[in-house]
Amino acid sequence: MMEILDKRDRAGLxxxxxxxxxxxxxxxxxxxxxxxxxxxxxxxxxxxxxxxRLPNAQVVGECARVxxxxxxxxxxxxxxxxxxxxxxxSTLTFTEAPRALxxxxxxxxxxxAAGYKIRHVPAGLPDMLKTRELLEWxxxxxxxxxxxxxxxxxxxxxxWMRGAGSDYEIAVPLxxxxxxxxxxxxxxxxxxxxxxxxxxxxxxxxxxxxxxxxLHAFDARxxxxxxxxxxxxxxxxxxxxxxxxxxxxxxxxQAITLHFDGLVREAELSSRDMPSLLxxxxxxxx
Numbered sequence: 069m070m071e072i073l074d075k076r077d078r079a080g081l082x083x084x085x086x087x088x089x090x091x092x093x094x095x096x097x098x099x100x101x102x103x104x105x106x107x108x109x110x111x112x113x114x115x116x117x118x119x120x121r122l123p124n125a126q127v128v129g130e131c132a133r134v135x136x137x138x139x140x141x142x143x144x145x146x147x148x149x150x151x152x153x154x155x156x157x158s159t160l161t162f163t164e165a166p167r168a169l170x171x172x173x174x175x176x177x178x179x180x181a182a183g184y185k186i187r188h189v190p191a192g193l194p195d196m197l198k199t200r201e202l203l204e205w206x207x208x209x210x211x212x213x214x215x216x217x218x219x220x221x222x223x224x225x226x227x228w229m230r231g232a233g234s235d236y237e238i239a240v241p242l243x244x245x246x247x248x249x250x251x252x253x254x255x256x257x258x259x260x261x262x263x264x265x266x267x268x269x270x271x272x273x274x275x276x277x278x279x280x281x282x283l284h285a286f287d288a289r290x291x292x293x294x295x296x297x298x299x300x301x302x303x304x305x306x307x308x309x310x311x312x313x314x315x316x317x318x319x320x321x322q323a324i325t326l327h328f329d330g331l332v333r334e335a336e337l338s339s340r341d342m343p344s345l346l347x348x349x350x351x352x353x354x
Contacts, residue, residue, distance in 0.1 A: 089131075178228075236280065
């Protein structure tokens with residue numbers, strides 16, 4: 069609980085912070101008075117050591133606007149001087165998400181979080197675990213002749229991500245794995261040999277990399293998740309399709325992490341159960 073300040077103490081803190089903000093912005097008493105629409109004597113009175121008065125909300129708000137600080141900071145309600153819009157800009161970014169295997173932004177986030185656990189709910193199957201044949205089938209309609217070049221360039225980055233010292237925990241919707249095995253929906257035109265090779269690839273990588281790599285299957289009818297990636301304690305990203313919505317503030321990163329942990333707790337199949345599921349799915353492919 070925040071300590072309740074005495075009126076004189078709050079007035080003194082306001083006076084000190086107002087003077088600090090004016091000095092930082094090289095704003096004189098006359099200039100501030102003109103900008104907020106009061107007499108110079110009013111500003112002078114606010115800065116006097118002996119006054120115990122606080123200005124009204126209109127004056128506080130205008131001082132904050134002109135000096136580029138938050139009204140809460142001037143009044144001692146927070147120790148951060150930034151305005152809410154500036155805080156949001158520094159903790160929330162909205163960036164383009166190009167149709168690529170590993171675009172520059174995603175790769176930079178992985179490098180930033182090297183050594184931390186990375187939690188991931190993919191939009192379909194996780195790109196870093198796909199076979200080359202599946203990538204070619206998936207990206208050729210979009211990338212055309214440059215598909216092979218794009219895949220080749222991405223393979224080095226995918227290899228770096230696997231060897232960066234990060235543990236990966238990936239939660240995949242159970243229906244997505246069944247769709248691959250049966251060739252339904254998104255995978256309707258995917259040849260059986262590619263579908264079989266892809267699930268075999270999952271099985272091999274799980275055996276090779278567990279527990280550094282943990283795969284979980286959750287029931288989306290029970291608990292849905294948008295595509296997200298959580299880069300340790302640093303960053304949480306929601307994939308919107310054309311854009312990434314990235315959060316850096318601790319509260320939102322923790323909230324999205326708790327959402328992911330909930331998926332794992334409610335998962336129909338834990339990482340230990342995945343090999344048996346994958347083997348069964350491989351066997352049903354015609």
